[in-house]
Amino acid sequence: MRAPHRWRRPAVTVAATLTALTLGTGIASAGQDGWGRPTPGSDGGGDSYYPQDGNGGYDVSDYDLKVTYAPDSHQLTGLQTVYARATQSLSSFNLDLKGLTVDSVKVNGLPAKFSRTGDHELVITPRFPLLRGLPFRAEIAYHGIPQAIEDPNLGANGWQYAKSGGAFVAGEPKSATTWYPVNDTPLDKARFHLAITVPDEWGVISNGREKGTYKTAAGTTHVWSEDTPAVPYMTTVAIDKWTFDKRQRADGTPIVSAFAPGTPDSTKQADARLPEILDFLESKFGKYPVDAAGGIYLAEPIGFSLETLSRPIYSGRAGNVSTIVHENAHQWYGDTVAVDHWKDVCLNECFASYATWLWSQAKDGQDLDARYLKTVAAASDQFWAGKLYDMGPGNEFTYVYSKGPVMLHALSKYLGQAAFDQVLKTWNGLHHNGNASMQEFQHYCEAVGHKDLQGFFDAWIYGNGKPAPEYLYPGDLKPANG
Numbered sequence: 001m002r003a004p005h006r007w008r009r010p011a012v013t014v015a016a017t018l019t020a021l022t023l024g025t026g027i028a029s030a031g032q033d034g035w036g037r038p039t040p041g042s043d044g045g046g047d048s049y050y051p052q053d054g055n056g057g058y059d060v061s062d063y064d065l066k067v068t069y070a071p072d073s074h075q076l077t078g079l080q081t082v083y084a085r086a087t088q089s090l091s092s093f094n095l096d097l098k099g100l101t102v103d104s105v106k107v108n109g110l111p112a113k114f115s116r117t118g119d120h121e122l123v124i125t126p127r128f129p130l131l132r133g134l135p136f137r138a139e140i141a142y143h144g145i146p147q148a149i150e151d152p153n154l155g156a157n158g159w160q161y162a163k164s165g166g167a168f169v170a171g172e173p174k175s176a177t178t179w180y181p182v183n184d185t186p187l188d189k190a191r192f193h194l195a196i197t198v199p200d201e202w203g204v205i206s207n208g209r210e211k212g213t214y215k216t217a218a219g220t221t222h223v224w225s226e227d228t229p230a231v232p233y234m235t236t237v238a239i240d241k242w243t244f245d246k247r248q249r250a251d252g253t254p255i256v257s258a259f260a261p262g263t264p265d266s267t268k269q270a271d272a273r274l275p276e277i278l279d280f281l282e283s284k285f286g287k288y289p290v291d292a293a294g295g296i297y298l299a300e301p302i303g304f305s306l307e308t309l310s311r312p313i314y315s316g317r318a319g320n321v322s323t324i325v326h327e328n329a330h331q332w333y334g335d336t337v338a339v340d341h342w343k344d345v346c347l348n349e350c351f352a353s354y355a356t357w358l359w360s361q362a363k364d365g366q367d368l369d370a371r372y373l374k375t376v377a378a379a380s381d382q383f384w385a386g387k388l389y390d391m392g393p394g395n396e397f398t399y400v401y402s403k404g405p406v407m408l409h410a411l412s413k414y415l416g417q418a419a420f421d422q423v424l425k426t427w428n429g430l431h432h433n434g435n436a437s438m439q440e441f442q443h444y445c446e447a448v449g450h451k452d453l454q455g456f457f458d459a460w461i462y463g464n465g466k467p468a469p470e471y472l473y474p475g476d477l478k479p480a481n482g
Ligand SMILES: [Zn+2]
Pocket: 001, 002, 307, 326, 327, 330, 348, 349, 352
């Protein structure tokens, strides 16, 4: 995510048979009572900032979402099929869905009871319990007019309406829950398959690869498939009268970019550099970790751009090279390695912000040591006031953009350039399609660099205030006036 002006604002704060599964998986060793007594799955994912987001007791592998959307009336009609596996024996389980009306639910093909509780909980009680280790399939039919979640910092999150009459989805820390039933936590990544039907005159862009279109009574159905497991808030769809640009990376990875009517030429020129940008980021961060690429360029001047998987979505005022570098760096740092918890968000934003430093160094000949020293010399008490870890809900998207890249440049000196480069290039492979915490990052740096980094991390990340000179001027960095 990137919102260039936001830091100035104050922070506000079954399918398979039992026999087959017993033979085919490790659950046979669970023993006679190994499934345990079925109990309700947790109604929250356990994040320390957003405990009610996501749910417990199962792990989703695939979302197969069929949606019909009418731009005139804003009516959305959906059929969501969730393919999951129970991680505990479940008498009931929850999905997240904000607003919208649920019409029916089936589990493993049988009608299931359901109720709505809290802000966004859909509680599903299957006819038979779901035993630990077994796969299950839930189908949810629903409809309504999607509404965004209003965030005091970022504005609208989730499903939003464009002035053109179209619509688009963008939001963090959550947005998927505004338009489909979902386990809305970064801890549960899944493949995302979308078939969306809109009137013929509208175009569609989403995550992953295009799988074609076909005509139906309600218009044209557009099929997209993201086979790189996605955190729910990294999924998107955008409906408008797009102009498309379709290319390939040198290795054949498809690139599809979509430009809303009125997109300035400068934005198209910036997007034209996407293959070069991905090649550059690959040289720093390792192999491009996603199965497709591109960009979604809105006309709407929304408050942020977002690293939606394979295809970031850009505010109408942010179609520039620097933002494209930032959002695509997130494909390594934030998307295919996601946060363990929101308090780890520096693992996303500090790195995406530092990627623009590295780009400036490589492409514009910028002296990063000089940039660092100038920034430190000019830093006010306010610059040092925030932590880069566990900064508190509502404060995630502040210091990570300003202090974050400065910290990483200091780390490159403190750890040594070769070890730092090795960490940057291998971190994604280490946690690919998984999650990671700041402590894991610290320990990995310590292992690669053969160095105790507790003092550095305490000074720069876990704590606030200006770091002591040994951490502020490591290696060959010297105070600008010294
Ligand atoms: Zn970002």
